[in-house]
Amino acid sequence: MGLADFFRKKGSSSVAKDRLKLVLVSDRAGCSPEIMEQIKNDIIHVISKYIEIDLEGLDIKITQTESETNNGAVPALFASIPIKDMKSAKK
Amino acid sequence: MGEVIVITSGKGGVGKTTTTANVGTGLAMLEKKVVLIDTDIGLRNLDVVMGLENRIVYNLVDVIEGTCRIRNALIKDKRYPNLYLLPSAQTRDKNAVTPEQMKKLTDELREEFDYILLDCPAGIEQGFRNAIAGADRAIVVTTPEVSAVRDADRIIGLLEANDMKDIRLIVNRIRMDMVKRGDMMSSDDVCEILAIDLIGVVPDDENIVISTNQGEPLVGSDSLAGRAYMNIARRIMGEDIPYLDLNEKSSFFSKLFGKHKR
Numbered sequence: 001m002g003l004a005d006f007f008r009k010k011g012s013s014s015v016a017k018d019r020l021k022l023v024l025v026s027d028r029a030g031c032s033p034e035i036m037e038q039i040k041n042d043i044i045h046v047i048s049k050y051i052e053i054d055l056e057g058l059d060i061k062i063t064q065t066e067s068e069t070n071n072g073a074v075p076a077l078f079a080s081i082p083i084k085d086m087k088s089a090k091k
Numbered sequence: 092m093g094e095v096i097v098i099t100s101g102k103g104g105v106g107k108t109t110t111t112a113n114v115g116t117g118l119a120m121l122e123k124k125v126v127l128i129d130t131d132i133g134l135r136n137l138d139v140v141m142g143l144e145n146r147i148v149y150n151l152v153d154v155i156e157g158t159c160r161i162r163n164a165l166i167k168d169k170r171y172p173n174l175y176l177l178p179s180a181q182t183r184d185k186n187a188v189t190p191e192q193m194k195k196l197t198d199e200l201r202e203e204f205d206y207i208l209l210d211c212p213a214g215i216e217q218g219f220r221n222a223i224a225g226a227d228r229a230i231v232v233t234t235p236e237v238s239a240v241r242d243a244d245r246i247i248g249l250l251e252a253n254d255m256k257d258i259r260l261i262v263n264r265i266r267m268d269m270v271k272r273g274d275m276m277s278s279d280d281v282c283e284i285l286a287i288d289l290i291g292v293v294p295d296d297e298n299i300v301i302s303t304n305q306g307e308p309l310v311g312s313d314s315l316a317g318r319a320y321m322n323i324a325r326r327i328m329g330e331d332i333p334y335l336d337l338n339e340k341s342s343f344f345s346k347l348f349g350k351h352k353r
Binding site: 010011012013014016017019020021023024027028 | 235236237240241244245248269270272273274275276277280284
């Protein structure tokens with residue numbers, strides 16, 4: 001066993017597997033980039049009513065998450081939305 | 092009544108044609124009456140893999156258009172009298188045939204043959220729809236690479252959307268040395284990702300190149316790939332055949348050299 005093997009903890013096959021699992025989730029969901037863009041715009045529209053958000057840092061993607069009922073991974077819409085400022089709630 | 096099986100993959104170059112030639116020849120060796128149809132109109136290649144390129148008179152489009160009868164277009168194999176090829180047209184395009192016409196053709200062939208194997212073109216367009224139109228079952232060929240597996244997943248989705256009930260997987264060109272060192276997905280990995288049942292695992296074998304060069308499918312030979320293809324043919328016939336130990340090649344070498352190391 002060489003030094004290279006020692007440092008390479010993760011074989012490239014598990015990298016391939018992980019990447020494939022992710023890409024197939026969005027493939028199977030049939031979510032085209034256009035639809036994702038629309039979802040993104042709608043979310044911005046709704047949240048902006050209450051909170052000032054950082055549009056530059058906004059990230060929305062379809063990914064996988066472990067299901068709570070423990071029957072494996074399920075697709076999930078993951079949204080990372082940095083907040084700039086909380087607007088004071090209107091009474 | 093014969094069975095119509097489509098061999099498909101999505102991505103090109105993963106071994107659909109080689110698989111069709113070898114599995115079809117395997118079924119013929121097992122005394123079944125078999126016809127192979129090259130449905131890749133415009134890019135004919137099953138004929139050269141089978142070594143029958145010099146015998147073509149009529150082709151698939153001629154049959155569909157009624158220029159000739161089916162039996163005039165069928166080419167008898169060099170070695171097995173119960174194996175036939177219906178070649179594709181080289182000078183036409185995929186729109187020369189419709190799914191309905193393909194279904195009619197395969198239904199006619201069912202009367203006479205035990206197995207009708209359709210070599211599907213790459214892609215998901217007209218050629219793919221033609222090839223799957225008359226099929227009872229599908230065999231999806233992939234290699235353990237991300238691009239091929241992703242396309243296979245797409246194909247499986249389309250097959251399911253077209254009500255294909257029986258879809259099985261062949262993982263082609265596995266290299267056990269790479270799987271062992273963690274640099275290639277195993278057939279189990281691919282199966283898990285695609286969530287369909289396996290029907291065969293074929294090792295990467297240089298004998299395939301040699302046999303294609305010669306135009307004689309290697310199924311049934313003593314090579315690992317030759318045995319893997321014969322096992323697939325038997326599984327198609329419903330036999331329960333255990334999977335090959337693909338490590339055999341290395342164990343052969345360890346028989347020769349292993350003792351010195353120990």
